[in-house]
Amino acid sequence: MLALISSIIWIYLFFAHSNFWKSDPEVAPATPAQFPDVDIIVPARDEAEMIGPVIASLLSQDYAGRFRVILVDDNSTDGTAARAGTAPNLVVICGPPKPLDWSGKLWALSQGIQASSAPILLFADADVVHDPRHLSSLVARLLDPHVELVSEMVRLNCRSAAERGLIPAFVYFFQMLYPFARVNDPRSAVAAAAGGTVLMRRTALDQIGGIDAIKGALIDDIALAKAVKTFGPIYLGHSALASSIRRYPAFKDVWQMISRTAFTQLRYSTALLILTISGLTLIFLVPVWEVLLGHGWRFALGLAAFALATISFLPTLTRYGQNWLVSLVMPLIALFYMAATVDSALNYWFGRGAIWKNRSYGADDRT
Secondary structure, three states, X not given: OHHHHHHHHHHHHHHHOOOHHHOOOEEOOOOOOOOOOEEEEEEEOOOHHHHHHHHHHHHOOOOOOOEEEEEEEOOOOOOOXXXXXXXXXXXXXXXXXXXXXXXXXXXXXXXXXXXXXOOEEEEEOOOEEEOOOHHHHHHHHHHOOOOOEEEEEEXXXXXXXXXXHHHHHHHHHHHXXXXXXXXXXXXXXXXXXXXXXXXXXXXXXXXXXXXXXXXXXXXXXXXXXXXXXXXXXXXXXXXXXXXXXOOOOOHHHHHHHHHHHHHHHOOOOHHHHHHHHHHHHHHHHHHHHHHHHOOOHHHHHHHHHHHXXXXXXXXXXXXXXXXXXXXXXXXXXXXXXXXXXXXXHHHHHOOOOEEEOOEXXXXXXXX
16 A cells, blocks of 8 residues: 555656646846846854855856845854955944844844845855846846745855755755756746845745744744745745855755754644645655555555656756665665754754754753
């Protein structure tokens, strides 16, 4: 029976789940018809190692309009602000301590927004470097066809063994959870954004009540996209013009990245946790179990489901330049993600919360 359920799920995912696995669309290099003023807001906390090349890439944008880069140093302890450099269109803000009811990134963004005046805002993470054509391409996509928000899944680092084995799966799972085609369909309720790059109209931000409306959200990009899509269309794609330089050199680093927000993504719900683990088991573990131990129709169904799972992972592996053989160990990768998700729940239940940049989230200590 499990083999049958698993195969039915895979038939749906592969053929009817908005082609999530094709790993598209991608924002192409383009020049906008107009060049509105843009303020680029970069929230940063303890990013001294990365902030120099990130700010330099933003200041080097080949954009015919006026733009400023506003770096908000969120109480860094490593001299982040001093590493940013200087430029006529660079503003550095050293923010006050975070209030208890705000998430750290959104508190920093709110200060940058207060200091900005442009009609277009770009929220850019402090670990993302940008091709000089990036800002123009984002603005072109925002203007035509008209949307309220443009976001991209920037290219994530994929150099260490841990990154090569696990990072493409992170992107793949995100696409499965939020099919980009549904996000980009105004008729669909599915909404998502990827926080590394979010370009939006100030009018859209005003419509949702400002960044204050989502001030406590830890999954801030998803919360922002959902709020904006209630007022107008949004766009989510992959980026060929922006890359994260944050490293995850060891498997434990990827584990911590997953564990930090996995249970938050499930809204701290035990029921959703059980459903998620059960679903991943049906999707990725049951097929390989039936291939190895099943007989007759169970083996055939397991093989069919395993084949669809393997094929569906190939476009994402190709995007990240990884060997197709990695798709054969997807059950082990899924098991890793499942274990890290359970660990995220355990951290919450035992009051440890999620630790990020010396802050604790999801527990009693909200420093």
